[in-house]
Amino acid sequence: MYEEKTMHPKATDFIQSMIEFIEGLIDKGAAYNVDGNVYFNVNRAKDYGKLSKKSIDDLKSGARVDINQEKKNPMDFALWKKAKEGEPYWNSPWGKGRPGWHIECSVMxxxxxxxxxxxxxxxxxxxFPHHENEIAQSETLTEKPFANYWLHNGMLTIDNQKMSKSLGNFFTVKDIGKEFDLEVLRFFLLSAHYRSPINFSRDVMEQLRNGLERLYNGKSNLEYLLDKALDRELTEVEKDIxxxxxxxxxxxxxxxxxDINTADAISSLFEIVKYSNSNFNEKTPKFVIQYTYDNLIELSKILGILYKKDEILEEEILKLIGKRTKARKEKNYQLADEIRDELKEKGIILEDTQEGVKWKRV
Incomplete structure (x- = not known):
């Protein structure tokens, strides 16, 4: 049975495993030692560059390739680096040193x-080069695919600028949480395709907060109707719903x-809410409302949103309606309008009828 587990491994706990991994590559003739530095020979990798769609010849002149006379090929990368003065080191068959950047991830x-x-x-x-090199060293050693699927996310900009400490626009998720509910941040990240760049701004976050509130109001309206609706047989029109x-x-x-297109998937949630708000009322059969509600919640869970309980309870709504009714009797229309506006902001619409005040969530 599948057991869900989250791990936060430390590279320093896997040094011996890294040494054994590198030894395996040397035994295969895919790595070589030069005076305590061990390099991976990219010419021994099958289809090197297949992830980034680049050839070895094209990459040789790349800006990120170090010029190093020790290497057989300019594209060869370090698996183990000889210790330098003042650096942490571990003992290895090639002398004191430390693992290269890419080997850590493959081994863990x-x-x-x-x-x-x-x-x-x-x-x-x-x-490139990190994931490309992970593939090369792992698949050369195991002769099996390293990963079945690769997901590379686009970059985040802040007010259309790259995030950096020098520009003073660098902040953490914890910092954002002081200003915005983190569910809004999740909604923001879901609002664009994961491979697309996305721009963070407070105006955008405000817009998305309002959008998320519309979904919550739709959810709340369905919950309200569930309490009022009755079970009965469905008409053909209701079956079409x-x-x-x-x-x-x-x-x-x-x-x-x-390709996990969350941006367009979210639109389906808005369509469900829009449709139910426009077509459902207290006379709608309970089965139809329950079916709609269950689907809205099921799809929302996939995205990790709409998990909070309703923030304004029916008791609080009725209390505010009573306060407004009293204000109207006292001809304090300014206060009555303020209460109506307050409820509207919370997604509650009032309707004054001959039978009294009726309300609904939108």
């Missing part, structure tokens, strides 16, 4: 996840299967 992945992992993710800036909800769900699934 192989040890903890197996020779082939399902999904490997990272920023688009890591595709279920088909309409199925269409929105199908669109959601199609978008998620299209």
């Amino acid at each position: 992945a192989k040890t903890l996840l197996g020779e082939t992992i399902d999904i490997h993710a990272g920023g688009e800036d890591l595709q 279920l088909k309409k909800i199925d269409e929105y769900k199908y669109d959601f699934v199609e978008n998620m299967e299209d």
Whole structure:
């Protein structure tokens, strides 16, 4: 049975495994030692450059390739580096030194996840050389695919500028959480395709906060109607409503299967909310409302949103309506309007009828 587990491994706990991994590459003739520095020979890798769609010849003149006379090929990369004065080091068959950047990830992945992992993710800036080199050394040693799927996310900009400490626009998720609910931040990240660059600004966050509130209001309205609706047989028209909800769900699934297109998947949630707000009322059969609500929650869980309980309770709503009714009797229309506006901001719409004040969530 599958057991979900989260691990935070430290590279320093896997030094011996790294040494053994490198020894395996040397035994295969894919790595060589030069005076305590061990390099991977990219010419021994199958299809080197297949992830970044670059050839070895094109990469030789790349800006990120170190000029080093020790290497057989300019593209060869370090698996083990000879210790320098003042640096941390570990003992190895090649002398005192430390592991290279790429070997750490391959070894920890192989040890903890197996020779082939399902999904490997990272920023688009890591595709080359880091991920390319992970593939080369891992697949050369194991002769198996290193990862089945690769997800490379686009970069984040701040007010259309690259985030950097020098520009004073560098901040952490914890910093954002002081100003915005972190569910809004998640909604922001989901609002663009993961491979696309995304620009953070407070104006955008405010817009997305309002969008998330609309979804919450739609959820709350369905919860309200569930309490009021009755069970009865469905008409043919009402059966068609279920088909309409199925269409929105199908669109959601199609978008998620299209390279995890969360931006378009979210639109399906808005369509469900818009449709239910426009077509459902207290006379709508409970089964239809429950079916719609269950689908909205199921799809929202996939994205990790709409998990909070309703923030304004019915008791609080009725209390504010009573306060407004009293204000109107006292001809304090300014206060009555203020209460109406307050409820509207919370997603509660009032309707004054001959039978009294009615309210609904939108």
